[in-house]
Amino acid sequence: MKRIADSTVRRLSIYLRFLEDFEKRGIATISSDELAARGGTTSAQVRKDLSFFGSFGKRGLGYSVAELSARLRQILGLEREWQVIIIGAGKIGAALAQYHGFAQRGFRIVAVYDSDPAKVGRSVDGLVIRPLSSLPDEAKRQPPDIAVLAVPATAAQEVADMVVKSGIRAILNFAPHQLQVPESVAVKAVNMAMELEGLSFALTNG
Amino acid sequence: MKRIADSTVRRLSIYLRFLEDFEKRGIATISSDELAARGGTTSAQVRKDLSFFGSFGKRGLGYSVAELSARLRQILGLEREWQVIIIGAGKIGAALAQYHGFAQRGFRIVAVYDSDPAKVGRSVDGLVIRPLSSLPDEAKRQPPDIAVLAVPATAAQEVADMVVKSGIRAILNFAPHQLQVPESVAVKAVNMAMELEGLSFALTNG
DNA sequence: GGTAACTTGTGAAGAAATTCACAAGTTCAA
């Protein structure tokens, strides 16, 4: 299969969100044009994105909302539940643990870790914070799919190395630090400082 | 001036972070190759990115760390302080308000708003939560530069409209909703669900 | 059945971003 661009996957995610919205509102079919209008793209882009995976539409009619959203969930791997661990029980980590939107989309938070002994043993949203040092062993017994890194930038690489060694193959990184990982490990970064700087640039050079 | 690609601006942000790190460690010069290695890109990319703004390096030597980071700060508009407001004092909004990393980089949180009367009047990190309805008036008197949206997806568009009407020209959107705004307004989205779905896709099709 | 109005799927064209490759400048040491 041809390599799928990152930008394409991001858009699929956006399309899926609209489709779920349409599904709730009982709309049965939708055209690439309507989908594009809401996603801030073009109908050709929508069709091209989908064409990488097959042809799901009907000429003259558009796409079945139910069918396309099911296919997108399948393509994105959202038919199964993913086991997620959060590392770092500070402000951000705790907020993430308490945010139930993830579970709704099939990302189940199964554990929270921290290296600070003062935090270990406390609870966040019903989950007891565990010592980070126990991660490798626990991951061996019950391998998590995704590790969310909510640790200070200075600790990020070290923690990432530990995560990778523990056999976890996907990382969502909130630390403002560019992680170095083997290419078999998928990393996505959520970097608020970078986004703010992007806005700063836009305001300055707009 | 030629329009600068988003990806370029993001990389400038990354370069700047490394440069600041080098600055602290007292390293005086750095080559595009070293900068690239840490940023996960190539030296040609680094040089091309910088070339849009001028030539800051010395052949045979590389770049002066102090000079280049000063130039990047200037390019990114980080020499001044930006006034930021947070809308939504829920889990995410509160965590952001308490996260002091922003202030350190020149993004000063000046107010927190919420539309829930039960939350209005309480304090988050020393800031009293204000009623969202007062935003337009207060923005007139003291215009904020950036609005951070930490509201539910269902309210996001409405709040964004209000923000735009209040004259704010940059939005950092945490709500999982594609905002429709005039193109004079800069929007960056931080969409954790989308990133997780990107990881899901990578794990499924890797 | 015929035709008007839609809409998809997709090669081809076009635009944009990245990488290549090398002339030209700098440093250092002998």
Add this chain to the structure above:
DNA sequence: TTGAACTTGTGAATTTCTTCACAAGTTACC
């Protein structure tokens, strides 16, 4: 002063991504 070792800046080549444009299929209606 010369030469070796670096490194930048940038047109050109290449690759990647997006948009165009249209044949082909579908529906609705008379």
